Amino acid sequence: MVRDNQVLLQMQGIVKTFPGVRALGGVDLDVRAGEVHCLLGQNGAGKSTLIKVLAGAHQPDEGEIRWDGEAVRLTDPQAAMKLGIATIYQELDLVAGLSVADNVFLGRERSRFGLSRPASAHRATTALLERLGHPEIRPGTEVGALSAASQQMVSMARALSQDARLIVMDEPSAVLDNEEVERLFDVVRDLTADGVAVVYISHRLEEIRRIGDRITVIKDGRTVATGLPARDTPTRDVIALMTGRSIEYVFPGREDRPAPAAEPLLEVEHITVPGHVADVSFTVAPGEILGLAGLVGSGRSEVLEAVYGARRPTSGQVRVGGERLRPGDVAAAVAAGVGLAPEERKSQALLLGDPIYRNITLSSLARFARGGFLSVRGEKAAARAQTEALDLRPVDVDREVRTLSGGNQQKVVLARWLLRDCRVLLLDEPTRGVDVGARSEIYALVRALADRGVAVVVVSSEIPEVLGLADRVLVLAEGRVLADEPAGALDEHQVLDLVMQGTPTHSEDDAA
Amino acid sequence: MSTPTTQAPPTTSTATRRPAAAGFLSGPAGRNAGLVIALLILCVVGIATAGDRFASTDNLLTILRLAAVTGVVSVGMTFVIIGGGIDLSVGALVALSSVWATTLATQALAADVHWVVMVGTALLVGAVAGLVNGVVIAYGKLVAFIATLAMLAAARGLAEIIANRRTQIVQDQDFLRFFSGSPLGVPTLVWMFAVVAALGWVLLNRTTFGRRTFAVGGNAEAARLAGIRVQRHTVALYVLSGVTCGIAAVMLMARTTTGSSTHGTLLELDAIAAVVIGGTLLVGGRGTIVGTVLGVLIFTSLSNVFTLNNLSSSAQAVAKGVIIVAAVLLQQRVAAGRRQRRSPRAVPPTAAEGAPAGASPGVPAP
Numbered sequence: 001m002v003r004d005n006q007v008l009l010q011m012q013g014i015v016k017t018f019p020g021v022r023a024l025g026g027v028d029l030d031v032r033a034g035e036v037h038c039l040l041g042q043n044g045a046g047k048s049t050l051i052k053v054l055a056g057a058h059q060p061d062e063g064e065i066r067w068d069g070e071a072v073r074l075t076d077p078q079a080a081m082k083l084g085i086a087t088i089y090q091e092l093d094l095v096a097g098l099s100v101a102d103n104v105f106l107g108r109e110r111s112r113f114g115l116s117r118p119a120s121a122h123r124a125t126t127a128l129l130e131r132l133g134h135p136e137i138r139p140g141t142e143v144g145a146l147s148a149a150s151q152q153m154v155s156m157a158r159a160l161s162q163d164a165r166l167i168v169m170d171e172p173s174a175v176l177d178n179e180e181v182e183r184l185f186d187v188v189r190d191l192t193a194d195g196v197a198v199v200y201i202s203h204r205l206e207e208i209r210r211i212g213d214r215i216t217v218i219k220d221g222r223t224v225a226t227g228l229p230a231r232d233t234p235t236r237d238v239i240a241l242m243t244g245r246s247i248e249y250v251f252p253g254r255e256d257r258p259a260p261a262a263e264p265l266l267e268v269e270h271i272t273v274p275g276h277v278a279d280v281s282f283t284v285a286p287g288e289i290l291g292l293a294g295l296v297g298s299g300r301s302e303v304l305e306a307v308y309g310a311r312r313p314t315s316g317q318v319r320v321g322g323e324r325l326r327p328g329d330v331a332a333a334v335a336a337g338v339g340l341a342p343e344e345r346k347s348q349a350l351l352l353g354d355p356i357y358r359n360i361t362l363s364s365l366a367r368f369a370r371g372g373f374l375s376v377r378g379e380k381a382a383a384r385a386q387t388e389a390l391d392l393r394p395v396d397v398d399r400e401v402r403t404l405s406g407g408n409q410q411k412v413v414l415a416r417w418l419l420r421d422c423r424v425l426l427l428d429e430p431t432r433g434v435d436v437g438a439r440s441e442i443y444a445l446v447r448a449l450a451d452r453g454v455a456v457v458v459v460s461s462e463i464p465e466v467l468g469l470a471d472r473v474l475v476l477a478e479g480r481v482l483a484d485e486p487a488g489a490l491d492e493h494q495v496l497d498l499v500m501q502g503t504p505t506h507s508e509d510d511a512a
Numbered sequence: 513m514s515t516p517t518t519q520a521p522p523t524t525s526t527a528t529r530r531p532a533a534a535g536f537l538s539g540p541a542g543r544n545a546g547l548v549i550a551l552l553i554l555c556v557v558g559i560a561t562a563g564d565r566f567a568s569t570d571n572l573l574t575i576l577r578l579a580a581v582t583g584v585v586s587v588g589m590t591f592v593i594i595g596g597g598i599d600l601s602v603g604a605l606v607a608l609s610s611v612w613a614t615t616l617a618t619q620a621l622a623a624d625v626h627w628v629v630m631v632g633t634a635l636l637v638g639a640v641a642g643l644v645n646g647v648v649i650a651y652g653k654l655v656a657f658i659a660t661l662a663m664l665a666a667a668r669g670l671a672e673i674i675a676n677r678r679t680q681i682v683q684d685q686d687f688l689r690f691f692s693g694s695p696l697g698v699p700t701l702v703w704m705f706a707v708v709a710a711l712g713w714v715l716l717n718r719t720t721f722g723r724r725t726f727a728v729g730g731n732a733e734a735a736r737l738a739g740i741r742v743q744r745h746t747v748a749l750y751v752l753s754g755v756t757c758g759i760a761a762v763m764l765m766a767r768t769t770t771g772s773s774t775h776g777t778l779l780e781l782d783a784i785a786a787v788v789i790g791g792t793l794l795v796g797g798r799g800t801i802v803g804t805v806l807g808v809l810i811f812t813s814l815s816n817v818f819t820l821n822n823l824s825s826s827a828q829a830v831a832k833g834v835i836i837v838a839a840v841l842l843q844q845r846v847a848a849g850r851r852q853r854r855s856p857r858a859v860p861p862t863a864a865e866g867a868p869a870g871a872s873p874g875v876p877a878p
């Protein structure tokens with residue numbers, strides 16, 4: 001597998017400080033040509049910061065970077081690209097208003113005599129996307145109109161187009177479904193066979209077992225272990241290294257849950273959103289967790305959005321506690337006690353420049369207001385309680401959300417809806433980018449909410465998560481319900497089979 | 513596999529600390545401190561070049577009285593801009609409100625009832641025009657720039673039609689007496705500005721309305737999905753701006769004893785400039801009332817100093833333009849400086865905190 005054993009990259013004693021935060025306190029990493037080197041660590045451990053240093057996007061305060069044995073300084077992203085380092089950032093960094101091809105060649109536009117050559121860029125982009133198994137993404141499409149998964153593919157195409165010797169992927173699988181992850185792995189295997197090195201970050205240990213060669217574990221900005229064999233290191237050990245304690249990666253028990261009340265709390269009847277959702281009906285009882293499984297583009301998110309009023313169904317209706325919701329009216333849904341933690345935290349949920357507490361209380365402002373006047377102290381206290389429950393770091397609720405790690409930003413989104421005593425809670429990929437330890441805490445919290453009588457709907461691309469967390473599972477394909485079964489009656493393979501057979505061809509769809 | 517070459521200080525990695533001096537200048541309070549310093553420098557220049565003519569109580573009150581009208585409009589503008597919009601129609605709305613409130617019919621009614629009728633008319637005209645702006649922008653989905661540009665043209669045209677291109681004299685002596693008074697030695701107009709600014713501050717910083725304004729301007733989609741009625745809120749912001757135009761119209765009617773379709777010409781530029789100098793981001797989501805008030809004061813003092821030094825109004829206009837650019841450049845410098853201070857040598861982790869800048873790439877450590 002590892003064809004070339006020579007060390008390509010060496011980072012030593014990397015230190016990076018942000019105001020008030022030492023994000024990296026001495027990290028070592030060495031990557032060999034042709035290997036897949038996995039970076040593991042809890043949310044906020046410093047993985048993304050490290051790769052930004054490697055990409056030339058951040059300047060380290062201390063430490064040394066050697067490339068092919070020679071000390072280098074990566075003063076800006078161009079310098080890193082020139083060496084042959086391509087980076088796929090955790091937060092997608094595409095220009096929404098530009099076309100796919102323009103994004104792929106952004107900064108390296110193809111030109112002849114100063115004139116751009118769109119045709120050649122389009123051809124090259126098509127070839128790259130084909131290689132990634134996504135020929136349906138057209139090079140001329142505006143990137144903003146693509147789904148998150150397709151955007152991820154565009155980022156990937158951009159990295160491939162650079163003929164890099166090292167490709168860094170920061171949680172690339174977070175927005176991909178199983179099939180797409182498979183294709184990503186095929187591409188990664190191709191690359192490594194050609195001697196390209198890959199640095200791979202993911203919170204999903206199964207993936208690391210399958211694709212990784214060696215593991216480096218980072219904890220609180222330091223390397224705590226490096227060069228671990230990716231296949232044979234026991235999960236227990238890896239988690240203990242990451243968290244400093246041993247955590248069972250488990251779902252809360254389902255047995256002691258009270259039998260669902262006869263009266264459903266959420267009733268969805270025959271909703272249709274053209275192109276996305278076709279005549280979907282289901283009910284959720286108080287205390288019940290319903291899981292929605294399906295491929296990306298199967299209409300899962302659109303179902304949630306239609307229920308929430310963020311999308312207007314052309315037919316059908318939604319009732320909460322027997323009351324009919326006005327279609328296409330988010331504020332009415334919120335008033336009726338419905339909450340949605342959306343899929344794309346950056347564009348759909350967060351005020352990045354605002355402090356943590358303001359983001360958490362945004363949907364519950366009325367609770368902290370008397371006659372329209374806000375009690376900031378009350379807000380902060382409530383926010384603090386949430387951040388503690390979710391183990392969100394940093395604990396300082398005055399910190400700008402922008403400065404949080406990806407997983408911690410996700411926790412802020414969740415905290416907003418946990419704070420707002422919802423009757424119906426819709427969670428779209430609630431654990432995207434969240435580390436192993438915090439995941440089990442989120443599962444426990446969601447279960448506890450359900451036990452208090454909340455009706456919960458969870459969408460997740462991770463089938464084990466849907467099966468483990470939910471009481472009942474709805475399998476969707478191309479906007480249709482294929483199965484509605486108790487979670488106990490299904491296993492992962494059955495769900496996978498259903499999901500696959502329902503979709504003979506993978507259809508591209510936009511999240512606009 | 514520990515680090516052989518570098519020693520790592522024993523600070524805990526994610527400890528956060530109270531804002532210290534280093535982070536101060538980057539916080540809103542610090543930015544405002546910068547504006548205060550600018551204002552002080554301006555005063556020093558004024559005293560140095562114009563001596564007692566500048567540093568007299570009379571002149572001070574003149575500055576404040578002139579600042580008052582722009583100031584009231586700027587407060588409304590601050591809300592609109594923080595909420596992610598822009599209102600180019602403010603000057604025209606001031607003109608329209610002043611003309612409508614001084615028509616013969618309105619004045620006759622005021623004579624019969626009370627001069628409050630005139631004030632009410634001005635506010636109502638401003639509010640309705642703001643409502644039109646807001647509805648067109650929020651529900652008609654027109655870009656704010658275009659919608660309010662259209663309103664600028666239309667409102668001034670309507671004002672000319674109503675006034676028939678004549679200046680209308682305010683007849684009501686009680687009205688003039690009330691607004692030309694000086695309770696506690698400070699002109700009523702200045703009091704009005706103070707009250708509007710104070711109310712604006714409270715509304716922006718202490719109420720759900722203010723918080724939602726930041727949210728709508730910061731990320732409209734996130735605000736919508738958080739359950740905020742974004743369209744309704746946007747309308748409210750333009751109505752608010754329209755009402756401040758109505759107030760400003762009343763103030764101008766009192767100061768000039770006229771209603772005229774030429775009132776408030778280019779007021780939108782002064783207001784936007786003051787808001788931007790005050791540190792409010794034109795893209796929305798960030799801003800302060802205190803900054804806006806300081807921006808207005810700086811702008812007006814500047815004109816005053818120029819006038820006292822006999823600079824022509826054309827020269828003043830050029831200088832204003834230069835200063836707007838300089839102010840914005842300075843703000844960007846401050847932002848860049850914040851990024852630079854991320855280097856540990858400049859700020860040891862024990863002293864560093866405060867509002868970190870955006871996640872933009874850092875500047876190379878020296």
Ligand SMILES: Nc1ncnc2c1ncn2[C@@H]1O[C@H](COP(=O)(O)OP(=O)(O)OP(=O)(O)O)[C@@H](O)[C@H]1O
Pocket residue numbers: 018019021022023041042043044045046047048049050090393394402403404405406407408433435526868870871
């Ligand atoms: N621009 C910034 N300003 C201030 N602090 C920052 C900034 N960027 C990151 N940090 C802090 O640095 C630490 C490491 O963040 P980083 O994004 O590297 O974590 P991560 O390991 O990638 O986590 P995740 O798994 O959640 O993505 C966090 O405490 C974070 O809050």
Ligand SMILES: [Mg+2]
Pocket residue numbers: 047048049090170405406407
């Ligand atoms: Mg990260």
